[in-house]
Amino acid sequence: SQQGEEDPQALSIQEGENATMNCSYKTSINNLQWYRQNSGRGLVHLILIRSNEREKHSGRLRVTLDTSKKSSSLLITASRAADTASYFCATGIQGAQKLVFGQGTRLTINP
Amino acid sequence: EAQVTQNPRYLITVTGKKLTVTCSQNMNHEYMSWYRQDPGLGLRQIYYSMNVEVTDKGDVPEGYKVSRKEKRNFPLILESPSPNQTSLYFCASSSLYPGQGKSQPQHFGDGTRLSIL
Numbered sequence: 736s737q738q739g740e741e742d743p744q745a746l747s748i749q750e751g752e753n754a755t756m757n758c759s760y761k762t763s764i765n766n767l768q769w770y771r772q773n774s775g776r777g778l779v780h781l782i783l784i785r786s787n788e789r790e791k792h793s794g795r796l797r798v799t800l801d802t803s804k805k806s807s808s809l810l811i812t813a814s815r816a817a818d819t820a821s822y823f824c825a826t827g828i829q830g831a832q833k834l835v836f837g838q839g840t841r842l843t844i845n846p
Numbered sequence: 847e848a849q850v851t852q853n854p855r856y857l858i859t860v861t862g863k864k865l866t867v868t869c870s871q872n873m874n875h876e877y878m879s880w881y882r883q884d885p886g887l888g889l890r891q892i893y894y895s896m897n898v899e900v901t902d903k904g905d906v907p908e909g910y911k912v913s914r915k916e917k918r919n920f921p922l923i924l925e926s927p928s929p930n931q932t933s934l935y936f937c938a939s940s941s942l943y944p945g946q947g948k949s950q951p952q953h954f955g956d957g958t959r960l961s962i963l
Binding site: 775 | 887
């Protein structure tokens with residue numbers, strides 16, 4: 736099964752509302768990263784949070800990490816139509832040479 | 847501008863006809879990686895490279911080859927493409943590999959959409 740599993744798989748909200756996406760993982764990590772992908776395009780890095788950090792902010796984005804529960808969440812506040820995209824969490828496993836991606840959450844912001 | 851450049855962006859070809867997808871980065875990154883993205887399966891790593899002449903298999907390496915003769919380039923080679931390799935491919939690079947203590951985010955190319963008929 737996937738190292739990173741995201742919930743929900745799809746989320747549709749009204750513009751201006753907050754969007755929360757969750758990611759769970761199984762093994763010990765060094766870091767967890769969130770990426771955004773607009774339809775059919777490349778992935779754009781949003782936030783990297785290390786295993787010794789609990790929360791990070793970047794503009795309207797807030798990421799939390801709970802290593803005891805092996806979970807992370809991405810909160811987008813005051814959503815905009817331009818936030819419509821797929822969001823992926825990816826885990827950097829300690830000592831491993833690869834990033835393991837979840838299957839993503841498809842976020843739709845309705846005007 | 848820091849970027850990862852893939853070529854071609856789109857390719858339709860036929861079974862068995864060898865093809866190469868090029869990837870180049872201008873950030874002097876040591877780590878480079880190839881992923882394929884398929885509906886319902888997310889992104890899966892094909893091959894990665896820790897440095898020049900150092901490559902290793904990812905999760906789905908069958909049917910693919912790579913080389914890393916120069917630091918900036920990491921081509922993906924399909925020697926005998928088959929229809930199950932129809933997919934969206936991404937190249938990525940970063941200064942350190944993902945599991946390192948000071949790991950940095952990966953930079954992704956815009957993707958190559960391959961259709962194998």
